[in-house]
Amino acid sequence: MSLKLYYDLMSQPSRAVYILLKKSNINFEPKYVDLRKGVHYTDEYSNNINRFKKVPVIDHNGFILTESVAIIRYLGRENLLPEALFPRADKVLNTRLDEFLEWQHLGLRAPLAMYFRVVMFSPDSEKIPSYQKRMETALDEFSTLWLGRGNQYILGDTATVADLLAACEVEQPRMTGYDCTANYPVIRDWMDRVRTHFNPHYAEASSIVEKIAAKRVPMKKPTAKL
Template identity: 55%
Template sequence: MTLKLYFDLMSQPSRALYILLKNIKCNFTPVPVDLREAEHYSEEYTKINRFQRVPVIDHNGFVLTESVAILKYLSREGIIPDSLYPKDSKQAARVEEFLEWQHAGLRLHCAMFFRVKALDPIITGKTPDPKTLQGYERRMENALGTFNDLWLGQGKPFVAGDHISVADLLAACEVEQPRMAGYDAIAKYPNIAEWMGRVRDHFNPHYDEGHVILNKIVRNKSKMAPKL
C-alpha cells in the first residue's frame, strides 16, 4: 500500500488527518503543501487537486479530496480501525451525524472568526471593523455553545457517545483554530474543556505534534500582548 497525505498543519482538517494517521501507525508519506507560500495554487498541485485545497490523499493512485470523504474512504478500506470509526451501522451513523453537522455547525463559524480577526489583517494590512468582528464572534460563540451543550452536554464523554472517534479529533482541530486569534473556548465552555483534555490524552504525542505550529503562534502572540 502507498498512501500520500498532502497537508498543511495550519489547516484544521489537515491536522486531523495527520494526527489520525500517525496515531494508528499508518505507513504514509507526508507531503507538506505550504499555504502561506501559495503552493496550493501552483500548476503542479492543481493537477493533483483541481480545487486547490488541502488535505488530499493519493492511495495507490486513487486521489481523493475533502476530509470527511477521506475519513469515510479510509474506514471502508480498513485503514482506520473500528475503534475510531465503527463498522456497526448505528454507531457509524452517530459518528457521521456529527461529520455532517460540523461543516456549517462548527467549522464555518470558528474558521471565519479566525480569518476575520487574525488572517485578513495580515493579508490586507487593515484592522477589522469592530462591529463586523463582534458579529463573527457572536456566531462562533453560538456554535460553540451548541457544541458544548447539545453534543457534549448529554452525559457522554465523547461526541458520538461513550467511545472516542474520528468525530472528536475533527472537532478538536476546529475548536483549536480560534486560539490563533486570541480566543480559547476552554476558558468559557466547561464541557469543551473537559472533553478537549480527553481528546488530547488519547491522541498524544501526535496531537501536540500536529499542533506545534498553532501552539507556537499562540505563544508568540501571548509574549507580544501588552502587560496590564
C-alpha cells in the first residue's frame, strides 16, 4: 500500500488525519505543505494535488482525495481504521457517527475557525466580539448537546474519530490566547480523556499549538459555564 498525506499541522483537520494515521498504525509518506509560505497556492499543488488549494489530502495508490471527513470515511470503509475508532459493524453507531460528522462542519468547526482567523489575521477588527459570541454559543451546544449526556466521549464510552476531529477544533483558539476548556468543565474533562487516548501522537501533532499558545497573553475569561 502506498499512502501519502499532504498536511500542515497548523491546520486542525490536518492534525486530526495525521493523528488518526499514527494511532491506526498506518504507514504513510508525510508531505509537508507550508501554508504560511503559500505552497498550497502554487500551480504545482493546485493543478496536481488539490484544486481547492487546501490541506489535508491523501494519495492512496494514485487515488487523490481531499476533505478531512471524506478522507476519514474512505479510510474507514477501506477497513484501514480500527473498528473502535470508526465503527462499521454497529449500523446505529455508524449512523450516529455520520450525524456528528455532518453537524460539526457548521456546528463547531466554522464558528471556532472563524474566530481564530479573525483574531490572528485582523486583531484590531471590531467584529471580534461577535465572532467570540458565536464561538461560545457553539461551545455551549457542544458541551450540553453532545458531551453533557453522561458519556465519556461523543458517541458513548469509547473514543472515535468524532472525538479526534472535535478536539483538534477545540484546540485551535488557544493560539489566539483563548482556552476553550477553561470555562467549560465538561469539555475540559473530555479533552483530557481524548489527549490521553490519542497520545503520544496527539502531543506530537499539537506541538505547534503549544508553541504558539505559549507566546499569547491569555484572554480574560467570563464566568465558568457547564
